[in-house]
Amino acid sequence: MINVLIAEATKLRRSLVLLVAATPPVMVFALGALVVASGNAPEDWRVHTVAGAAIWAFFLLPMSVIGLTALIAQLEHGPNTWSHTLALPVPRWQVFLAKALVSLGLMAVVSAAVALASWTSALVGLQLGSEVEMAGQYDAMLALRLYGWMFVAGLLVMAIQWTLAMRFRSFAAPVSVGIGGTFVAVAATSAEKGLYFPWLMPVNVLASEGSRGDLAIAMGGIGGVIVFALAILWLSRRDWG
Amino acid sequence: MIDALAIDVHGLSKSFGGTRVVDGFDMAVPSGKIYGFLGPNGSGKTTTIRMMCGLLKPDGGGGRALGLDIIRESREIKARVGYMTQRFSLYGDLTVRENLTFMARLHALPEVRNVVDQALDEYDLAPRAKQLAGNLSGGWKQRLALAAASLHQPGLLLLDEPTAGVDPKARRDFWDRIRRLAKQGVTVLVSTHYMDEAVQCDNIAFIAYGRKLIDAPAGEIPARIGLHTIRIEGPGLQPVYDALEQVPGVEQIARFGAALHISGRNAEALAAAARPYDGRDGFSVSEAKTGLEEAFIWLMSGAEDNFK
Missing domain, CATH: 3.30.70.330 (RRM (RNA recognition motif) domain)
Incomplete structure (x- = not known):
């Protein structure tokens, strides 16, 4: 399994996947620094951290998931390497599990990088804007908790996007579902049933009612693991003719 | 013990979406031979090869490859068979060396670096080791693919139209290498559209619409038909x-x-x-x-x- 994981990670070298993975933290850093320097940002470290996490949960997380899972799948779909990869003496479930773990690992790295970018952008913005101040202190634990739980709550969306990206040769299907899901999440943010909508689960981590956040984490996390497991099983058994 | 037959399959059948792509296919390939597999596009050659290497499960029939059951022992077959797909199936963003290293790792070969160095030398790929596979010409890509497919020293090579779109000089080089491998005892089943390649095979099986039409030594086929x-x-x-x-x-x-x-x-x-x-x-x-x-x-x- 270690060899398969290393092999899957090796495929990312020089690929567009890494470029897409770098985009969210770079954008958050650049825009964050400019906004803080201009004096238009929240003048409180706590609000700044929560606002950054909200932008991540609403837009950047689902968009990153769409891009990363589609591009990781296209590493096989593009050059049509499925028949080659699956003809190697490795159990199919290991191939798909390794792909899932690499996708999740990359999303975890991007999450952490965005959290770091949000913090460092403010530090740089404060240096650039001479009259800007930020009240309170940066709470690293708060950021860790928010981004960590958002990752867990986002597992279901990751699993859905990953499954579609692996299954369909064209990336039209996963991209359409991803864009649709993100749009519906924005439109249905405060809807009662929105609690059960996968694309809203990471956002609900920020809910003022603690129970709503806990439910989102539980449903997103457990649902994500179940969907990943079923998808790996299904993809391993289907004909890749 | 070496089996007399490297491939021995009977009644192989496979359907996709209600269409029978392979229909009751039999084949017996003696060990150490180069066996040509001919047929028009869509005749079922690729599907048959994929069933033989354990990639696809037949709907009907069965048999053995290298003495192993193609249905129950597909994983063992994969470890002992080298499979080269119709299109270049390695990773264009990785270098020649990285692609070979990747393959060696998935085959769990010991001393990966030595194995890769040896393959680079054997296939004259050493000067291109740092070149991205995606930037290689068609002939070099196929040479890399053959090196990758034979890295683990398989007893059987299944080559699916390996020289499609490759220039004549590269095709000749490629066939020299196939003959060299056959001389070392490797059985080769190769599908092709080129008649000049077909005549280099010890035997030829011709398939159309999923059924085998003839299976005989290349020189005997016209006489067998009586044409x-x-x-x-x-x-x-x-x-x-x-x-x-x-x-x-x-x-x-x-x-x-x-x-x-x-x-x-x-x-x-x-x-x-x-x-x-x-x-x-x-x-x-x-x-x-x-x-x-x-x-x-x-x-x-x-x-x-x-x-x-």
Whole structure:
């Protein structure tokens, strides 16, 4: 399994996947620094951290998931390497599990990088804007908790996007579902049933009612693991003719 | 113990979406031979190869590859078979060395670096080791793919149209390497569309519409079909072509440069059909050796299209 994981990670070298993975933290850093320097940002470290996490949960997380899972799948779909990869003496479930773990690992790295970018952008913005101040202190634990739980709550969306990206040769299907899901999440943010909508689960981590956040984490996390497991099983058994 | 047959499959069948792509396919390939696998596009060659290497599960039939059951022991087969797909299936963003290292790792080979160095030398890839695979020419890509497919020293190589779109010089190099591997005892099953490649095989199996039409040594195929061929040379061949199409005994007409090859199983009827043109208006008629191409076109014309 270690060899398969290393092999899957090796495929990312020089690929567009890494470029897409770098985009969210770079954008958050650049825009964050400019906004803080201009004096238009929240003048409180706590609000700044929560606002950054909200932008991540609403837009950047689902968009990153769409891009990363589609591009990781296209590493096989593009050059049509499925028949080659699956003809190697490795159990199919290991191939798909390794792909899932690499996708999740990359999303975890991007999450952490965005959290770091949000913090460092403010530090740089404060240096650039001479009259800007930020009240309170940066709470690293708060950021860790928010981004960590958002990752867990986002597992279901990751699993859905990953499954579609692996299954369909064209990336039209996963991209359409991803864009649709993100749009519906924005439109249905405060809807009662929105609690059960996968694309809203990471956002609900920020809910003022603690129970709503806990439910989102539980449903997103457990649902994500179940969907990943079923998808790996299904993809391993289907004909890749 | 080495099995006398590297491949021994019976009644292989596979359907996709209600269409039977392979239908009751039998094949016995002796160890250490180069076996050609011919057939038009969509005839079921790729599907058959994929069933033999354990990639696809047959709907019916079964058999053994390298003595292992193709259904129950597919994983063991994968470890002992080298499979080269129709299109270049390695990773264009990785270098030649990285691609080979990647393959060595998935085959869990010991001393990966040594194995890769050896393959780079053996296939003259060492000067290109740091080049991205995606930037290689078609011939070099196929050479890399063959190096990758034989990295783990398989007993059986399944090559699916390995030289499609490759220039003649690269094709010749590629076949030199295949013959070298066969000399070392590796059994090679290779699908191809090129007749000059087919004649280099010890045996040829021809498949159309999912069914095997013939399986024999390359040199024996025209005789087995009993097909005779006459060559008609001369100016303005189209009217002759049109006229001969209607003549009994002429089962097939093919243009070969400035000549027509007419073929049929009844030698007398064929000769009678060609006789009127002998010496007329600058035409000449001579007996010709029936080639593989004529034999295969004739076989195809008689095959029943069960895909319709």
